[in-house]
Amino acid sequence: MEVIGISGLRFSYGEGFSVRADSLSVGEGEVLTLLGPNGSGKTTVLKCINALLKTSTGRISICGRDISSYTRSTLSKVVGYVPQSHTPTFPFTVFDVVLMGRVSHLGLFQQPSRSDRLKAEEALKTVGISRLGDRIYTKISGGERQLVLIARAIAQEPKLLLLDEPTAHLDFKNQITTLSTIKRLSKEKGLAVMMSLHDPNHALLYSDLIALMRNGEILICGPPEDVVNDKTIEEIYNLPVDVVDHAGRQFILPRVEN
Ligand SMILES: Nc1ncnc2c1ncn2[C@@H]1O[C@H](COP(=O)(O)OP(=O)(O)O)[C@@H](O)[C@H]1O
Ligand SMILES: [Mg+2]
Numbered sequence: 409m410e411v412i413g414i415s416g417l418r419f420s421y422g423e424g425f426s427v428r429a430d431s432l433s434v435g436e437g438e439v440l441t442l443l444g445p446n447g448s449g450k451t452t453v454l455k456c457i458n459a460l461l462k463t464s465t466g467r468i469s470i471c472g473r474d475i476s477s478y479t480r481s482t483l484s485k486v487v488g489y490v491p492q493s494h495t496p497t498f499p500f501t502v503f504d505v506v507l508m509g510r511v512s513h514l515g516l517f518q519q520p521s522r523s524d525r526l527k528a529e530e531a532l533k534t535v536g537i538s539r540l541g542d543r544i545y546t547k548i549s550g551g552e553r554q555l556v557l558i559a560r561a562i563a564q565e566p567k568l569l570l571l572d573e574p575t576a577h578l579d580f581k582n583q584i585t586t587l588s589t590i591k592r593l594s595k596e597k598g599l600a601v602m603m604s605l606h607d608p609n610h611a612l613l614y615s616d617l618i619a620l621m622r623n624g625e626i627l628i629c630g631p632p633e634d635v636v637n638d639k640t641i642e643e644i645y646n647l648p649v650d651v652v653d654h655a656g657r658q659f660i661l662p663r664v665e666n
Contacts (some may be wrong), residue, residue: 409435410434410435410469410472411436411438411470411471412434412468412568413467413468413469413567414432414433414457414469414471415430417429417430417456417463417467417468418465419451419461419462419464420464421452427449427456429466429638430626432465432599432626432629432631435600436600437594437598437600439591439603439615440601440618440629441602441603441604441614441617442603442609442613442619443604443614443621443636443644444644444653445622445644445645448621448622448623448644449494449621449623451604452624452635454489454572454604456626457479457481457589457602458528459478464508470567470568471567471568474659475562484512485513486567487568488562488566488568488606490557490561490569491572492572492576494553494557496621498546499545500545500660500666501542501543502540502543502544503541505545505556505560506556507566508561509559509561509562509563510527510528512591524528527537527563528559528649529541531559531560531562535558535562536555536585536588536589538558540555540556549577551582552556554576554577557575558590559572567598567599568600568601569593569599569600569602570602570603571590571601571604572588572603572604573581573603573604574605583607587613587614587626588614592624608641611632612635612658616631617629617631617632618631619633620636621644622643627644628640638650638659643656647664648663649662
């Protein structure tokens with residue numbers, strides 16, 4: 409079943425940059441990756457879907473309802489958003505930051521229940537950071553914070569998870585464990601995921617669909633093997649690459665000429 413559908417979307421920052429997405433659809437248990445150079449419009453698309461930016465034309469439908477029919481609080485029950493960067497303000501514990509993921513499910517003045525606390529604990533465990541629970545959020549590393557925000561979004565139990573460069577601050581291993589966790593959760597919970605990534609190989613390994621972006625446009629969207637190859641990657645990044653077969657899979661390597 410479709411969780412997010414986009415048609416004829418247009419957004420423009422005034423006179424400057426504009427984004428167009430004619431048709432995108434992500435169903436339950438599917439992972440769609442936006443892949444494209446810096447400044448190609450990935451964050452802008454994700455912000456439009458989370459209603460942080462208001463589109464001028466087009467339609468965004470989430471769980472069968474037009475985005476304009478949601479309030480901020482009803483939207484946050486179904487859409488989890490992990491931004492590209494996050495500046496911490498108050499010195500909450502990591503556990504409390506993750507527990508905040510439950511806020512959209514609470515009534516006004518209602519305190520988190522035991523079940524909410526269990527869901528926060530479970531989310532920390534899923535992301536592999538239970539040991540950080542008592543640490544102060546403002547005093548952990550950027551990569552650890554990234555994992556905390558992913559745990560918070562998981563605790564929220566959304567239908568659609570938007571992740572903007574979820575691997576940006578993560579080490580070599582955490583990039584892989586985080587992406588495989590996202591993919592596993594998507595399959596287990598029927599979660600629709602839309603994320604932006606920089607590494608074509610990560611996109612190949614962890615996506616059901618890839619949308620290639622350049623200059624605010626989605627050039628092509630489809631299954632990884634139809635979208636990512638030496639020609640398309642060379643074209644969008646303007647960089648020569650080689651395709652290498654390894655263990656029955658294709659990988660993209662930059663061509664090293666010196
Ligand atoms: N608030 C803003 N006002 C005007 N232009 C913006 C704003 N935010 C981003 N842009 C421009 O929109 C373009 C796309 O940005 P973005 O969506 O962040 O790209 P990406 O996430 O792919 O790197 C960039 O050229 C950027 O300068
Ligand atoms: Mg971005």
